[in-house]
Amino acid sequence: MNTNKELNLLNQKIVYDFTRFTTTDYVGEISCIVWHISCNLRCSYCYNDNIVFAKQGLYTHNDILEFLNKRKSLLTAVVLSGGEATIHNLVYFCEKIKKLGFKIKLDTNGINFKSIKELISKNLIDFIAIDFKAPKYKFKLITKKDDYEKMLKTIKYLLKIDFPFEIRTTVNRDILDENDINEIINTIYCLGYNNIYYIQDFLQTKSNIGNITQNMVLNRSLIDDSKLTINYRN
Numbered sequence: 001m002n003t004n005k006e007l008n009l010l011n012q013k014i015v016y017d018f019t020r021f022t023t024t025d026y027v028g029e030i031s032c033i034v035w036h037i038s039c040n041l042r043c044s045y046c047y048n049d050n051i052v053f054a055k056q057g058l059y060t061h062n063d064i065l066e067f068l069n070k071r072k073s074l075l076t077a078v079v080l081s082g083g084e085a086t087i088h089n090l091v092y093f094c095e096k097i098k099k100l101g102f103k104i105k106l107d108t109n110g111i112n113f114k115s116i117k118e119l120i121s122k123n124l125i126d127f128i129a130i131d132f133k134a135p136k137y138k139f140k141l142i143t144k145k146d147d148y149e150k151m152l153k154t155i156k157y158l159l160k161i162d163f164p165f166e167i168r169t170t171v172n173r174d175i176l177d178e179n180d181i182n183e184i185i186n187t188i189y190c191l192g193y194n195n196i197y198y199i200q201d202f203l204q205t206k207s208n209i210g211n212i213t214q215n216m217v218l219n220r221s222l223i224d225d226s227k228l229t230i231n232y233r234n
């Protein structure tokens with residue numbers, strides 16, 4: 001039986017849209033991706049500005065649960081993405097997804113430690129992908145928020161409890177150069193991270209939040225691959 005609070009949360013139109021089928025986002029799983037509106041950062045290279053600034057989405061969590069109910073034999077996992085999914089209360093939604101038998105992956109910028117910890121402690125998340133936006137000295141420049149330490153706190157916590165997760169960075173070479181990437185590699189390596197480090201290409205659209213372009217290309221030969229396995233994603 002749902003409480004009023006649960007019903008209210010599950011009926012908010014906070015899902016901008018959802019991708020019905022993907023085999024690439026959560027490795028080894030057949031997933032759908034739920035794109036939540038709004039975000040607690042304002043990254044200059046963000047191309048999801050329509051999602052970040054949306055006041056309302058097209059769907060509710062209940063709509064997604066209805067969809068999942070019909071896809072039990074076709075999908076194995078749900079990816080919670082955005083915007084930043086953790087600024088919404090995800091507990092009831094995740095509980096219901098779990099009851100349907102799906103795995104859950106969370107895509108996050110990592111700064112909402114409290115929410116991430118709660119979801120993990122309730123066994124509602126199976127895998128996390130954290131966007132490591134920039135080294136400390138460039139974090140505010142790129143995200144417009146001074147939340148580097150909050151992101152680091154989450155990474156330290158995931159390492160401490162040995163939670164399965166990956167770290168990735170989106171690179172616009174005009175604002176993040178090879179030295180910055182090597183600084184990130186060194187930081188996460190020293191913290192004890194030993195999974196693959198993913199480097200993703202900046203995607204230029206007509207509406208990147210910072211209205212930025214990219215004129216230079218990352219020189220991969222200058223990236224330190226002696227500490228971690230580096231994987232480049234387009």
Ligand code: SF4
Pocket residue numbers: 039040041042043045046047048052082083084109
């Ligand atoms: S790129 Fe930055 S602003 Fe855009 S959704 Fe991700 S965290 Fe939010």
